[in-house]
Amino acid sequence: MSDLLRLATAGSVDDGKSTLVGRLLYDTKSVLADQIDAVTRASVDRGLSTPDLSLLVDGLRAEREQGITIDVAYRYFATPKRSFVLADTPGHVQYTRNTVSGASTAQLVILLTDARKGVIEQTRRHAAVLALLGVPRLVLAVNKIDLVDNPAEVFAEISAEFNELTSKLGWATEDVIEIPVSALHGDNIASRSENTPYYNGPSLIEHLESVPVDADSTGAHALGLRFPVQYVIRPRTAEHPDYRGYAGQIAAGSVSPGDEIVVLPSGKKTTVERIDTPDGELAVAQVGRSVTLILADEVDISRGDIIASAHDAPEPVDAFDATVCWLGDKGLRPGARLLLKHGAKTTQAIVGALVERFDEQTLTAQPSPESLELNDIGRVSLRLAEPIPADDYRTNRHTGSFLLIDPAGGNTLAAGLVGDVLTSVEVGTAV
Incomplete structure (x- = not known):
């Protein structure tokens, strides 16, 4: 078992992700005493009886509200059994691009959902993106479980719906786990809670400490x-x-x-x-x-x-189909001239056909869309000015990925995966 686990968090707005990250840092004693004192004082000033652990990370949220671009914030914590590098990604829909960045090297992702809302549109979007990125392990943290009536029934319903979704997206049953938690009160975070007698699995930290993840999960x-x-x-x-x-x-x-x-x-x-x-x-x-x-x-x-x-070198290619997650504010259309960055090499690229657009809500594909808009996932054909020696993304995440870049402004417009990665998802054809 590796002594280092790379993980990321994802979830919709106000699902309690900041509180969960703060709780992980607090329960693993990964924050300084003066930071806890400052959070406690700020919480008292707000009229709270307990420390608001989201304040440990909410500085990022304030910066985002000021319009400062922050791709991913990395947190480091450890327990006696394992060390962790956590990529903390924002939850807003317009920041799905940041989830792609944070999860691209993750061996496990904690996906949050509010127990009162269940599996919502953003949950399904995040799950689809994580499946396409090849994230090997997934945890659904059903947060705020203390705020619902009949928590056992609610947890069972959410788990069943999520298992159906992840199964269609290609995950094996043993690679996905659902845990009912209360990040605010610490239920099932560091230790198993007496408040969830209907749940017999590990706490979140127990699972993170014991999950068997290869030190290299990219193939x-x-x-x-x-x-x-x-x-x-x-x-x-x-x-x-x-x-x-x-x-x-x-x-x-x-x-x-x-x-x-x-x-x-x-x-x-x-x-x-x-x-x-x-x-x-x-x-x-x-x-x-x-x-x-x-x-x-x-x-x-x-x-x-x-x-x-020499025995298994990839064949350099200058034309291929690829799956892309479009991150640009303006839509992608056939004929677009962009820059493609593969490793340390950058070359000119022309977008040919838009082969299909993937609907992460219905798990269907729309053939020949007119454009790909912000956060759309689709398959496109590309022609390059110079060949690149790329592996299929499903074979190797490092050499099978690339970026599409705006040649004028230098902004990243898409994260690309070489090969027809969408075939790993149960995709039907839209009518």
Whole structure:
């Protein structure tokens, strides 16, 4: 079991996400005493009898109301059993783009819903986005369970509806859990609550501590080497007159001296001579490690190229279909000229056909839509000025994803997934 879990939160407005995040920080003793004192004083000033833990994170909400763009806020906390990196994403519909960013590397997502509202439109939208992103584990925290009549019946109904939804979206039953919680009072957060006798499962923190999640949940271990080159190191000093190294982070597989590699998209082959790090040479480097590779031959390599294992290197492509989550305020239409960023490489792209638009509420696909609007998910065809060596997103989340960028303003307009990722969802055809 990995001792680090990357997770994210998602949920609709006023479902209590800020209070839940504050409760997680408080119950794991991850906030300083003076912060608790400040929250307590502020809560008393508001006439509250208990600390309002949402104040531990609500500074972000105030900044958003002032119009400041904040993509994702990262929180760090730990228990004796595991450390956690939590991506705290906003709940407003217009910030669905931030959920995409926060959940893109998550191994587990806590999706909140208000027990009084149940599974609503934003819940279904978030679940669909998380399914397309390939998030392996999901927790539905049914919050404010203390505010409903017949909580056992309400929890059972919400769980049944959510299980039906996640099953259609492709999750296995064992990868999804529903937990009734009260973030305000701490029920089923750090420990199991006596106020929910109808629930026999773990508390939220118990589940986060024990859920079996691979240290790499992207499929990267199943592939050969994928090494996006971020920087070419040429010191040109008297001590190292001929040094030429290629620096980056291993996105998939592993590498050792003597391995045969191919440089993409050029297709030139050579072998790895040495693996350098600030701490010295390595005999082997695994996925996630930042290293500098020294190659046996002089090969023309630039930032944005990918060094891959010769035995399973992806074929560079300059035209393909992809699933995109459109994040731009203006709609996407056929013929749009954009920039595509894949790893460290950026190239020009033209949008061909809009193949279909996915309706996350009905789980149906509308063929040949006129446009994709803000937060729409759809499949499009792309043509590139230069080929990119991309894997299918379902094979590897790192090398199978890309961004579409506004060439004029530099804003990110879409998160893209290589391949027909929508086929992993039970999609019907809209009539």
